Amino acid sequence: MSNEAILQKPADAVVTHGDHREGNGHSEHHHKETFISKYVFSMDHKMIAKQFLITGIIWAIIGGLFSVLFRLQLGYPNDSFPILETLLGKWAKGGKIQPEFYYALVTMHGTVLVFFVLTAGLSGTFANFLIPLQIGARDMASPFMNMLSYWFFWAASVVMISSLFVETGPASGGWTSYPPLSALGGASEGSKTGMDLWLISMALFVVSSLLGGLNYISTILNMRTKGMSMTRVPLTIWALFFTAVLGVLSFPVLLSGFILLLFDRHGGTSFYLSDIYLASTQQALPNEGGSAILYQHLFWFLGHPEVYIILLPAMGMVSEIMSVNSRKPIFGYMAMIGSLFAITILAFLVWAHHMFVSGLNPFLGSVFVLLTLLIAVPSAIKVFNWLTTLWRGNIRFTPAMLFSIGFVSLFISGGLTGIFLGNSTLDIHLHDTYFVVAHFHIVMGVASFFGLFAGVYHWFPKMYGRYLNNTMAYLHFWVTLIGAYLIFWPMHYEGLAGMPRRYMDFSQWVSFNQFGDLNRFISIVSIIVFAVQLLFVFNFFYSIFKGRRVTTSNPWDSNTLEWTTPIRPGHGNWPGEIPEVHRWPYDYGKDGREFIPQTEPVGAQETAH
C-alpha cells in the first residue's frame, strides 16, 4: 500500500514498475525550481493549497464587503451616503443604492461566499494541504490535474470579477439563478451580459471542482502509506473524501442545468420558459411548454449536496482539532464515519425541500419531509460525539479549539431551525423569509467559516512555519462568535413574523417597519464583525512574514503524519522514506501517555485500538 511517487520525470523516461526503492532520495529527481514553477504554476499540493486559500481570502473580503453595502441599505433605508456615489457612480445615484444594484450585491454575495469562498477556499485549501500530508503521500495522484484545478478556479474568478464591471452590471437573479429572470435578457439589467458571465464563470468553476474532486478521491483511496488502512485515517480525510464524492456526483447535474439555461438564453429553446409576458418590451413571448420547476430540480440536486460540500470539511477538521486539544480520543470514530456516510447518502435525497412551495406535488413533498428530517439523526450523532469528546477532556483553549467549539454551538443552533423548515406545512409560512436566511447563515455560512478559521489557526504553523498572533486570534474569535449570534438570531423573529427575504426597503411596509431599529442594530454589528475579519486578514499576512517561528516539528503534540515532516517540508513532503503507520490517529491519554504518534508500533503489552 505504500507508494513512492516520483513527482517529476524527464519527458521521455520509461516508466518501469517494480523496483523503485531509490525513490526515497527523491529530491535528486527534481528539476530546478524557478519562481514560476514554485509559486505560480506549482504542482506541489502545499503551494496549490495556499493559492486556494489566498484567493479564497481575497474573495471573502470582496463578498463580505458586498454584504456590508446591502446591510447599509437595510439598516438605513431612508438615509443617503454621498460617499457611495463617489465610489460606485451610477449604482448609488444620490448616495442611495439603486434597486438593480441591491439585487446584484445580494446575488454576488451569495455566489461568491457559497462557491468561491466556502467551496473552493475551504475544500480547495484543506483537501490539497491535508490529504497527502495526513495519509502519507508525496503528492496528489495527479499533481498536474491538481494544478489545472486551481487555474480553472482562477479563470472562473477572473470572469466573475469582470462581470462586476460590465455596463449592465453583474447577475442579479439570486445565487440560485432561477429562470425566467436568469433566462431572459430583457427581464432585468442583471439578466444581460452579467448573467452570461455568471454562467461561464460557474461552468469553469464546475470544471475546477471536478478536477480537484477526482484527484482527492483517487489519492485517498490509492496512495495511503504502508499501514494506513481506511480505519486509521484521520476524520479530516474521511470528511474530505465524502465531500469530493458529493461534488463529483452533483456538480455535473448543475452543469446540465446550466447548459439548458444557456440554450434558453441564446438558442431559442423553451426548456424553462412558458407563457411569459415581458414588461420591459411589452410583449408576450412565443416560448411554450417550458418548466421553471425543472430548473429548480436540476439546481437543487446540486444545491443541497453543495451545502454539505461546504459543511463536511469543517466537520472533519473540527473532529480532528477537538481530539487533539481535548487530549482525548475522538468519541465514536466509527460512528463519525458512519454519520458522514449517512449524510452523504441523504444529501442526494432531500433536494426538493427547497421546493415545497413551488407547486411540487404535496404527496411527493411528504416523502421529502421524511427524508429531510432523517438528516437530524446523523447530525445528532455527530453533535453527541463532539460533546462527549470534550467531556472531561484536558482542554487546551487554542484559537483553533475555540473556533471548533464555536462550530458545534452554531451547528446545533442552525440545525434545530432546519427541523422547522423541513416540515412542509411550516415551510409554507417560513419559506423565503428571514427565518431561512437565519437558518442557513448560522448552520452553513458562519459554522463553516468557523471550521475554516479553526483549520487555518491549527495548520498555519505547518503551512508557513510560523504561528499566528494569539491576542488577535482571541479577539477575532469572541467578536465573531458573539457578533454572528447578534446578527442572525434576531432574523429568526423577523422571519417568524413573515418578513420576506430579498426586499431592499421595509420602511414603507406597515407590517414590518416595526423592525427598523432591529435592522439598524443588525447592520451595525455586521460592520463590526466585518472589521474584525480584516483584523484576521492582517494577522494572516503579517504572520506569514513576521509571526513567531515554529521551533518544533510537532507544536500541538498531535499524532497525525503531517507533523512528522520537517518544519518547512519541501516538494515530496518527507526527505527520507515515507513513515509507516501502526495505529489510528487518536491515541491521546492512552496508558498514561499524553499522545502516541501514528508512526509508533503497537507495544507488546498494548491493546491496539
Place this chain on the structure above:
Amino acid sequence: MDTVMINDSQRKKMHPHKFTLWVGLGSIIMMFAGLTSAYIVKRDQPSWIAVDMPLTFWYSTAVILLSSLTVHTARAAFKERNMLKYRRLISVTVFLGLLFIVLQYVGFNQLWNSGLRMNGSGGVQFLYIIFGLHGLHVLGGIIALLVMFINAYSRRSRSYNMVPVEVASTYWHFVDILWIYLFVFFLVIK
C-alpha cells in the same frame, strides 16, 4: 506530464490514473443522467413534440460499436507488443471515431433541414443538446487516441507502459456504451 511510480506492494491495486478515470466516468454519467431525467420530466409538459431519429443514427451506432472492437484488439496487440498491429488498429479507431462524428453531423443536418430547429420544447431540442454533448466527449476520446497514435510513431517505442493505453481504451468503450444508452433512450422514450 506527471507520472506516478509504484512499487511492488501496490501493483495489485489499480493504478491511480485508471482509478481517476473511473471516478470521472461516474461524473460524466451523472451529467447525462441529469439531462435524460430532465427529458423525462419535460415529456409530461404540454406542447411536447416527440422526435423520430433518422436512419443515420443507426449507421453511427454500427460505426462506434465497430470502433470499440478495434480499440479492444489494439489494446491486445499492445499487450503482445505487436506494435505494428497496434498502430494500424489505433489508426482505424481514430478513423472510425471521426466517421462517427461526421455521421452525427449528417443526422443533425437531416433533422434540421426537415424544419426541426432550436425553438420549441420537444424531444428534438434535447436530442441536439444531448447528442452534441456526447459528440464532444467522443472528440475528447479522439484527441486521446491521436496522442497515443503520435506517441506510437515518435517514441523509440521502448515504452510498454500499459496504463495510457488502458485509460484511453476504457474511455473509448465508455463513450460507446454511453451512446448505446442514449440511442436506446431516444428510441424507447418518446
